[in-house]
Amino acid sequence: MYTAVVVGAGVGGLAISGALARAGWRVSLLDQSDRLRADPAALLLWPNALAALKSLGLGHGMGEISTQVPAAGVRRPDGQWLSRPAPGGVTPVVVHSEDLHDTLIAGLGARIDIQTGIRVRQVHNRPGERAAVGDGKNVWDADLIVAADGADSFIRSRLAPQSLAVSSGYAAWRAVIPWYRAPKLPDDAPLAGETLGGGYRFQAASLGNRGSAGASSRGGIYWTATVAGAARPEPPATQLTLLRRWFAGWHAPIGDLLAATEPDDLSQQDGRQLRPLPAELAFPCGVGGFVLLGDAAHAMPHHLTQGAGLALEDAATLRMLVGTGGAGLDAAMSAYSAQRRPRIAQVVRQTQRVGAILAPRGALLTRARERAFGALAPRVLDKAADLVADWTPPY
Ligand SMILES: Cc1cc2nc3c(=O)[nH]c(=O)nc-3n(C[C@H](O)[C@H](O)[C@H](O)COP(=O)(O)OP(=O)(O)OC[C@H]3O[C@@H](n4cnc5c(N)ncnc54)[C@H](O)[C@@H]3O)c2cc1C
Known part of the structure; x- marks a missing residue:
């Protein structure tokens, strides 16, 4: 039986822990918090996130806990329309974070070893040796270590130190x-x-x-x-x-x-956003080594509300590639990096384009935006939403 240590119990860590456990892996989930708790408030989930949840086997209850967000336009503070909704445009659902958290927790099953109050502060990635992490008192090693420890990932800071989380x-x-x-x-x-x-x-x-x-x-x-x-x-x-x-x-x-x-x-x-994005998401050593997942791999501004959706995509892709383990675990890790890097770069690119329109600084740029908004919105905003929502899991 293959073993995994997942560091971080946010949306990404919970999703991959349950998926690997259901595929027969022995999984330990470590988090620095004193208990597992939901993200704040609510999340918008776009069709790509829903496809990832479905592929992870977690899609069934989503209809009951989510609400379709109606197509809506963009307004100025005085209420005047800058753009009306495009007919047939893609829209997300909204879900309370605690409802999504409950779904992910229910997906963990009974066999996962959950350890809270553990702050990972050591990373061991020596060639040929199994990947391991430690908190200064204990060390956890495994065939695969998933760094799902968020934008300020300690593990990423050791494996891809050039990639920094900046404001x-x-x-x-x-x-x-x-x-x-x-x-x-x-x-x-x-x-x-x-x-x-x-x-x-x-x-x-x-x-x-x-x-x-x-x-x-x-x-x-x-x-x-x-x-x-x-x-x-x-x-x-x-x-x-x-x-x-x-x-x-x-x-x-x-x-x-x-x-x-x-x-x-x-x-x-x-x-927070990563500058630059990590050049690799997989770091081989021992059997499978380390992979980065979720904000640890690609924290970005929330203009397209895609961070949790991308973390679910990462989990669905990783689960699909590693399967039940087998001889090709290191090849699966490289495939994960190769498949996820271009997709993440695409979403970051669209986020930057949208950010330039949604969040200009200063009165001049804001007035220029307002004048051009009717023409820009369909070309940039709607196109970006369509592009990033259009993702299907690799089968
Ligand atoms: C204002 C705002 C609105 C957003 N809206 C949306 C939205 O509508 N839709 C959407 O898809 N996304 C949205 N996002 C993005 C989304 O919230 C994140 O991308 C997503 O929560 C990231 O999940 P994660 O599991 O990768 O990381 P996190 O949720 O950050 O989880 C990381 C976990 O790792 C743990 N951890 C960290 N360091 C350590 C350590 N050293 N040792 C052990 N444990 C550790 C933490 O305790 C935490 O539990 C929004 C973001 C913002 C800021």
Whole structure:
């Protein structure tokens, strides 16, 4: 029986741990947190992410916990349309992070050895010896070690030190306002879409319908606010005051949503991106060696909301290539790197193009964007969304 150590229990680590265990591997999952917990708030999952979940055998319950996001346009802070939704355009579903987390945890099965409170700070990759990681007290070795330890991956810092996680120049906040205190919205104004100001962005989507749990068992209104600059060090209550000030005067219902948000709903994230991307995602030693997966391999700005989707794609691809192990594990690792690198580079490229439009700095560039938006949106934004959502697992 082949063995794997997976470091990091985010979306990517949970997905690959369950997939390998279901394929008959003996898996140890290590995480530095004191317990396994969900990502904050909610996630948009595009068709590529749903295809990856299906390929991992986790697609069946998704219809019950996710809500289709209606096609929506882009507006200015005063509510004027910059672009209307393109007919037939691809749209994501929105899912509460805790619902997705429950699905991934249920997919782990009973046989995985889960160890929390373990912070990996040693990497052993000597040629010919099995790959191993340690926390200073214990060492874990395995036929394959999956580094799913996020944007600031310690393992990547040892294996691909030239690839650094740097700030993407934005701080972002996410929140889900539960239905019981969400503001009432007019029936003719479905909640979806994006509003762009100079250096500021706001997006919102409904998790199910008011008055019922809806499609999600944890319904409510999900919103994301992105602001140019560094993460704010103040406590959440002060951050919320700042958000209400920055977005004051923006079209309805943004002010109502921020007013209904409580500090405990709020989760701030410092946008991180890898510069440059790692040249390789597989590092052979011993039997299979190490692979990078998820943000550890390709953290990028969240303009296309694809980070978790790509982590699921990585997991589905790796699972497909390694199968039940066998003689060609090292070849499978090289194939993983060869297949994932161009796909990741494609998504990064599209993210950069979209970022130049969604997040220009300064009044001049913002005004230029507004003038050109009607022509740019279909050419760049819709094309980018279509391109990155169009992925199928390798069979
Ligand atoms: C504002 C915002 C909105 C976003 N919206 C979306 C969206 O709508 N859709 C989407 O697909 N993506 C979205 N993303 C991106 C997405 O959240 C991430 O890409 C995804 O969560 C990455 O998952 P991961 O498993 O690779 O890493 P992580 O979720 O970061 O998990 C890494 C895990 O590794 C553990 N760890 C770290 N270091 C160590 C160590 N040394 N030892 C042991 N354990 C360690 C951590 O505790 C953590 O549990 C968004 C990101 C932001 C910032």
